[in-house]
Each structure stands twice: as C-alpha cells, then as structure tokens.
Amino acid sequence: MDAPTTAVAVYDGNTLAGPLSEVFGVELMTAAGRCRSCGTTSQVATFRVYGPAPGFVGRCPHCEDVLLRLVRTPDALWLDFSGVSALRILIPTDSADEEQQP
Amino acid sequence: MNIFTRGFRGRKRDSSGQLPPGQYLTDDFPVLSAGPTPRISLDAWEFTVTTEQGESHRWSWAELMALPAESVTVDVHCVTRWSKLDTVWRGVSLDTLLTDIETEADFALVHSYGGYSTNLPLEDLLGGKAWVAYEYEGEELAPEHGAPARLLVPHLYFWKSAKWVRGIDLMVQDSPGFWEQLGYHDYGDPWREQRYQGD
Numbered sequence: 001m002d003a004p005t006t007a008v009a010v011y012d013g014n015t016l017a018g019p020l021s022e023v024f025g026v027e028l029m030t031a032a033g034r035c036r037s038c039g040t041t042s043q044v045a046t047f048r049v050y051g052p053a054p055g056f057v058g059r060c061p062h063c064e065d066v067l068l069r070l071v072r073t074p075d076a077l078w079l080d081f082s083g084v085s086a087l088r089i090l091i092p093t094d095s096a097d098e099e100q101q102p
Numbered sequence: 103m104n105i106f107t108r109g110f111r112g113r114k115r116d117s118s119g120q121l122p123p124g125q126y127l128t129d130d131f132p133v134l135s136a137g138p139t140p141r142i143s144l145d146a147w148e149f150t151v152t153t154e155q156g157e158s159h160r161w162s163w164a165e166l167m168a169l170p171a172e173s174v175t176v177d178v179h180c181v182t183r184w185s186k187l188d189t190v191w192r193g194v195s196l197d198t199l200l201t202d203i204e205t206e207a208d209f210a211l212v213h214s215y216g217g218y219s220t221n222l223p224l225e226d227l228l229g230g231k232a233w234v235a236y237e238y239e240g241e242e243l244a245p246e247h248g249a250p251a252r253l254l255v256p257h258l259y260f261w262k263s264a265k266w267v268r269g270i271d272l273m274v275q276d277s278p279g280f281w282e283q284l285g286y287h288d289y290g291d292p293w294r295e296q297r298y299q300g301d
Contacts, residue, residue, distance in 0.1 A: 010135075050136050053182040054261055054281050057136040064138060066217065071284040073298040078285040 013047035016056060019070055020044070023079055026089060033084035037065035041088075120177065122292035125185040132184055133246045136280065140216040140266045147250055149234060150269035153205045161199070163250065166234065169194045174233065176256035178263070179292040191254055193235030196227040207272035211279060212253055215266040220279035221288060222255065222262050224272060231257055234267060259290040259297070 013029065020028045029045040040062040047058035047067055055071035060083070067083040081087070121127060144163040151159045161169075173192045179185045210224045226232065235254040236243055243249040248265030255262045261281055282288055287296040295301060 053134060054286060055136075055284055059137060066137070069280075069284050071281070071286070073285045076285060080284060 010051065011049040013043070013045040013049055013058060015049045015051070016044065016047070016058060016068075016070065019056065019072070019077065023077060024089075026091075028089065031087055031089045033067060033081075033088075034086045035060040035063060035065060035067060036083050036085040038063035120187055121185050122179055123295050125179055125183055125292065128184040128186060130184075131186065131247065132180070132182070134180070134182065134261075135246065135265075136218055137216055139245050140214075141245065142215050142250060142266065144250055147268075149199075149251070149267065151199065151203060151272065152269065153203060153272045154207045154274050155205075157203075159203055166194060166236075166251070169198055172233065174254075176254070178256050178260050181259040181261055181286070181290070181292075181297050185292075189256075190239050191233065191235040192237035192240075193233035193251065193254060195230065196232040196234070197230060199234065200228065203272075205272045207274055209273045209276040211271045211273060211277050212262075212264045212267060213269045213271065214264045215268045218264055218266070218280050220262050220264050221277055221282055222258060223276075223289070226255060226258065227270070231255065257291075259287075259292050261286065262290055 017029050029043070031044050032041050033044060033047075034041045038060060040060060042061050044058075046061050048061055048064065050057045050059070055069055055078075057066055058068040058070075059065065060067050065083060067081075069078075069080040071078040147163045149161045149166060171192055172195055173190065175188055175190050177185060177187045178189055205224075207224050209221060210227055211219055211221045213219050232253065232255045234251050236251040238244075238247060243252060248267070251267055252265045253263050253267045276288060278288065285298050287298055287301055290296050
C-alpha cells in the first residue's frame with residue numbers, strides 16, 4: 001500500500017483556459033467532466049493542474065487520478081482526455097436568445 | 103557492502119562544451135512534477151522487475167541496501183532546457199539488479215509510485231549507464247526529487263530518470279510512457295536534441 005500523498009496542486013483548472021480554447025474554440029472552464037476512475041463530476045476550472053512543463057496534467061480534485069494531459073510541441077498540440085469519461089459543455093440556448101430580444 | 107566509485111572528477115569544470123545544444127546551466131535543482139508527491143514508507147517500498155514471461159523479481163528496501171552501491175558524478179539534462187553538471191549520486195547499478203534475470207527483451211517500461219512511467223531501450227539501462235539512486239549530494243533524496251529512490255539515466259533527458267521508481271517491465275516491443283504518449287521522444291538523447299517525436 002502506498003502511504004497518503006501530499007496534495008498540493010500547483011494550479012487550478014483555469015490555467016488550462018487558454019490552451020483548451022485553442023483546441024475546442026469554446027469556453028471549457030464551466031464544462032463538467034466525469035472522472036473515469038472515481039466517477040466524480042467536476043468543473044474543469046476545479047481540476048488540480050500540474051505543469052506547465054514537460055506538459056500540463058489535470059487531476060481529479062476528488063481522487064487525484066489523471067483526467068487530462070496536454071503537451072505543446074513546436075508543431076502540434078497533444079491532448080489526452082482519456083481520464084474523463086464524459087464532458088458536459090454548456091451552450092447558449094434558443095430560449096436565452098429569445099429573452100434577450102426587445 | 104562493496105563500494106565502487108565511478109567517475110569522480112577533481113573539481114568543477116568549465117561548462118563550455120559540456121552543455122548539449124539548447125541547454126542552459128543552472129545551479130538550482132528545479133522540481134517538475136506531474137502530480138502530488140508520493141510518500142512511500144521504507145517498510146512498504148519494493149522494487150519489482152517483471153520479465154516478458156511474467157516472472158517477477160522483487161527487492162525490499164533492506165534487500166536493496168544490501169546490494170553493492172556505487173557513487174557516481176554525472177551531468178543531468180532536463181528537456182525543459184536546464185542542465186546541471188557534476189551532480190553526485192549514490193545507488194545500485196541496474197547491471198547489479200538485472201544480472202541474474204533471464205530475458206529476451208529489448209525495451210523497458212519504468213513505473214513509479216504515483217503512476218508515472220517512461221520507456222527506453224533495455225541496453226540503455228545496462229553497461230554502467232543507469233542506477234536506482236537513493237542519495238543526492240551525500241544526503242537522502244528529498245521527497246520532491248524522488249525519495250526514497252529514483253531511476254538515474256543521465257545520458258538521456260531527465261524525464262527518463264523516473265522519480266519514486268517502483269519497478270521495470272521488460273518488453274519485447276516498445277511501449278510509450280507517460281510523456282512519450284503525448285509527443286515526447288521515445289529515446290531522448292540530449293546531444294541529438296531528441297525532445298519530441300520526429301526529432
């Protein structure tokens with residue numbers, strides 16, 4: 001058995017706002033991801049993020065398993081989201097648009 | 103305990119010509135981590151080598167300490183471009199650990215407590231090129247630098263020198279590790295600047 005680990009994250013998930021918006025073109029900080037390991041759903045902004053080098057590692061704020069990894073090489077951006085079993089991304093609704101009509 | 107000292111140098115060298123391309127010299131010891139620092143008690147620690155046939159060979163901490171140790175003075179080069187010269191380590195050579203293990207493997211996948219992994223050719227662990235190190239500059243390893251023991255493979259970029267090492271899988275075919283899956287080079291020779299796939 002491993003002894004308990006220290007759990008001091010270097011950053012929160014907001015650190016990933018820039019690089020993730022490059023990939024998806026949508027705001028992901030308010031998106032919610034379900035951890036494939038423990039099943040907990042957490043906002044991306046609350047992920048515990050280590051990095052930036054050799055790459056970013058986003059970990060589950062509940063169980064600390066790896067949710068995502070992101071590396072920028074000179075000619076590519078590598079993204080592994082395999083620790084997230086589902087990602088819920090909020091999108092504007094028609095009703096919200098209608099409410100903004102005069 | 104046999105003590106074999108390899109590679110001591112008399113005094114600090116001029117760094118000119120000692121740095122691989124794209125590297126800068128630092129006197130600090132930067133900490134790069136992909137996760138929280140594991141804390142492993144020596145009673146619970148073990149190191150396991152598993153062959154391609156599934157045979158496991160295990161060492162407890164006491165058994166590791168009973169093996170012949172070597173002190174080595176080496177340069178280390180991080181893919182994030184810092185290098186340190188003349189770092190002093192103490193540990194057990196992989197030649198010692200693997201000497202009685204029968205294998206046809208050409209590759210190794212190194213595993214760490216905490217889930218990290220890294221791959222490299224088996225021959226780069228042999229021939230006096232790699233150690234399971236448990237002292238740095240005459241002191242026990244600090245937790246953030248891999249305590250109680252880390253792999254030390256100084257001729258490759260330092261991400262191959264896995265902190266908190268717990269074991270090695272010997273494999274017939276190569277299999278990428280934690281950063282190698284995300285675009286980093288499978289070999290990582292700093293003198294050829296093999297940082298990323300295709301370098």
